[in-house]
Amino acid sequence: MKKMIGLITVFVIALTLLAGCNSSPQTSSPGTTPPNTTAPKLSGTISTNGSTSMEKVVASLIEAFKAENPDVTITYDATGSGSGITAATEGTADIGLSSRNLKDSETGLDATIIALDGIAMIVNNTNVVDNLTIEQIAGLFTGEITNWSQVGGADAPVAVIGREAGSGTRDGFESIIGVTEECIYDQELTSTGAVITAVSSNQYAIGYASLSAVSSEVKSVTVEGVQCTEDTILDGTYAIQRPFVMVTSSSKELSAAAKAFIEFALSDEATEIIANAGAVQAR
Amino acid sequence: MKNRLSAKRRAYGTILKGFILLCAGITVMLLAILIGFIFYRGLGNITWELLTTARSALKNTIGILPNILYTLYIILTTLVIALPVGIGAAIYLNEYAANKRFVRVIEFATETLTGIPSIIYGLVGYLFFCQKLGLGSSILAGSLTLVIMTLPTIVRTTQEALKTVPDSYREGAVALGATKWYMIRTIILPSSLDGVVGGAILSIGRIVGESAALIFTAGTGYALVTHYLQALGTSGGSLSVALYVYAFEQGEFDVGFAIASILIIIVLIINFMTKFVKRKLKKV
Amino acid sequence: MKIKAVMEKTMSCLFFICGMVTIAAVITISVYMVLSGIPAIKEVGLSEFLLGQVWKSTAAEPQFGILPFILTSVYGTLGACLIGVPVGIMTAVFLAKIASTRVAATVNTAVELLAGIPSVVYGLIGMIVLVPAIMQLFQLKNGTSLLAAIIVLAVMILPSIISVSRTALMAVPKEYEEASYALGATKMETIFKVSIPAAKSGIAAGIVLGIGRAIGEAMAVMMVAGNVANMPGLFKSVTFLTTAIAKEMSYASGLQKQALYSIALVLFIFIMIINVILNAVLKRGDKR
Secondary structure (H helix, E strand, O other), X not given: OHHHHHHHHHHHHHHHHHXXXXXOOOXXXXXXXXXXXXXXXXXEEXXXXXXXXXXXXXXXXXXXXXXXXXXXXXEXXXXXXXXXXXXXXXXXXXEXXXXXXXXXXXXXXXXXXXXXXXXEEEEEOOOOOOEEXXXXXXXXXXXXXXXXXXXXXXXXXXXXXXXXXXXXXXXXXXXXXXXOOOOOXXXXXXXXXXXXXXXXXXXXXXXXXXXXXXXXXXXXXXXXXXXXXXXXXXXXXXXXXXXXXXXXXXXXXXXXXXXXXXXXHHOOHHHHHHHHOOOEEOO | OOOOOOHHHHHHHHHHHHHHHHHHHHHHHHHHHHHHHHHHHHHHHOOHHHHHOEXXXXXXXXXXXXXHHHHHHXXXXXXXXXXXXXXXXXXXXXXXXXXXXXXXXXXXXXXXXXXXXXXXXXXXXXXXXXXXXXXXXXXXHHHXXXXXXXXXXXXXXXXXXXXXXXXXXXXXXXXXXXXXXXXXXXXXXXXXXXXXXXXXXXXXXXXXXXXXXXXXXXXXXXXXXXXXXXXXXXXXXXXXXHHHHHHHHOOOHHHHHHHHHHXXXXXXXXXXXXXXXXXXXXXX | OHHHHHHHHHHHHHXXXXXXXXXXXXXXHHHHHHHHHHHHHHHHOHHHHHHOOOEEOOOOOXXXXXXXXXXXXXXXXXXXXXXHHHHHHHHHHHHHHHOOHHHHHHHHHHHHHHHHOOHHHHHHHHHHHHHHHHHHHOOOOOOOOHHHHHHHHHHXXXXXXXXXXXXXXXXXXXXXXXXXXXXXXXXXXXXHHHHHHHOHHHHHHHHHHHHHHHHHOOHHHHHHOEOOOOOOOOOOOEOOHHHHHHHHOOOOOOHHHHHHHHHHHHHHHHHHHHHHHHHHHHHHHHHO
């Protein structure tokens, strides 16, 4: 008994020391802004939840915001656009993140578009195909085209990699290409990064992913001759694009910190941060 | 007297023995390859930076310090609740309960809890703790879910330990005029300490390895929170959850293997400690 | 003296409450499962739900047939057992009857280590090594498959089967084996015709434990199975009962959400049935 008490005491002391080492932040009641004559110090916890495509953008914004407001803790759960919207509706997250516009059925929510993102069509680096028309893309994803040779590639089967049904990326892709509910997938993954990984390791694969997440691991083909870059998204020549949206509940009062965070995302300061993360700030 | 077996029986023996050795060999090789591969790809990636920083999107670096902290927070919170309740339940079952059928009902309940898959714990935890009780995605919700998951383990190991305490101890104590609680506190619990600690260590192992239940209740956050009480209300991913997120959702395999290596080292330590505790604390 | 009496009463009450917590937990979980799971089954219709072959939860005209998931879980578990049970029992035999104490101790440590490895680690290796290997070996266009899941599950249930079978085999009374030798049987014959049958119920308990683990596994399987709601095929991407829940749970709403609860209920009932079988098997073994 004594040993156990001893062990527990040591453990607790160690943790308290660890906690005490840092400036103790306020307790988690969001929105406690003590009256101040100088610029109000923001504090509290903001929970964000949703789109995996927005990962890089949101992570960068969180870091930059936290540098200016060290007393605010912002968490990010990458669960998918659908989950983010549900979380905002149910109040389990302060800000929901969605990589698509809200549907008509999703009521009681305010949507703030903070950026535009392109959905890149990606293939394996060994794939010789450089360009695809929207019609070809539709054919590949609905199973009409089953061999790469039919679109100018090698004589090889096509493995179609996509996202789960609640994904904003999937929703954006399918609605723009016009293949809603008609796609036949070989894999349904739960994040943009997972799609990139799957395509990079499978020579027969084709998939779609957020431009902000695409790296040299995969090859992004041109769509109707247009390469997916920040510029072509901004001037609209790249067809497959969608908004990055911060979703908040209309009925629940946002904390001062959360409001400030959303304003930060829309501010001039954030332009470069968002650009570095691979998206384009919405103007 | 020469005892020669028929050719058929000899063949039977050799083939079967070969099969047995093959299977045993497969099991050992499996483990060796598994651990070898993970260490090969992971040990080299365990850098100081990985262990002591948080993920930075602006600097494009990855650190798992927050996840290590979250794992510790979850272990602490879960055990602080589950140990007293579990030990209490075991004491009740072993020392107080008179009705044998009632004891069997509780034991059946405990057995049932053990068999429920962790995804169902995740679902029920999400429904009950996160939504109904309004805790949201938080360490507290995750810990409460894990309390229910680890309760059976603690109850069972404590019960086993209590059963090994000879009845002569109890009889002697009663003969000397001790009351029940006094007897439990001063004689029975100290004697069964090894089982209790063993159960606690076993539970730590389960908590560290748990992912499905935690993803839906404690979330996948990676913000660095050093204040324990604040962390209870934040969404945080434990090490196993972090492995899933970095490897599966972001394709950062190096980090994934590094975390896997750390997890295996933790399992090794836990296994070793269980045996150590059993030996050191056993009061014959 | 009064204080002591009060203390006594308090402590015994406290302990009673603790004992109740386990029962309360089981009841809460069961009640939640049933209450949440019934509505969707009522709405969709029991036979359409259990036997429908199409799962399109987010379509404009949603369909909620979970037969693909049920079959995948069943086939996956059976496949895992097909590989895991022989290897497991044989390894248990090795540990209990053949190995010297030192070798047995080492292999035992190895088995305990296997048991402690988190499922995501198995998933990681499955994703990086197994899936590409299957793609190469069988010349497929995509490696995530039921086969990959079966192999991962088989490895995961090995430790459970081994440890329980080993205990059962070691508990076989020495007299049985000595009598067998006395009658002229060889070691192998004794093992296979006397020891294993004698340890039958214990081994069965180990197998049922393994089955429970296989049917309930979600994360590792999600990383290697492809997660498409197909009717199961060895080389097709499949979805299990568990991964169906995991994949859609966080964003589901309305009928889709309730359908997921119903899947959880089906899974829960499966596990309960397996538990009941386990208890019956063990009780029969005790009577011997």
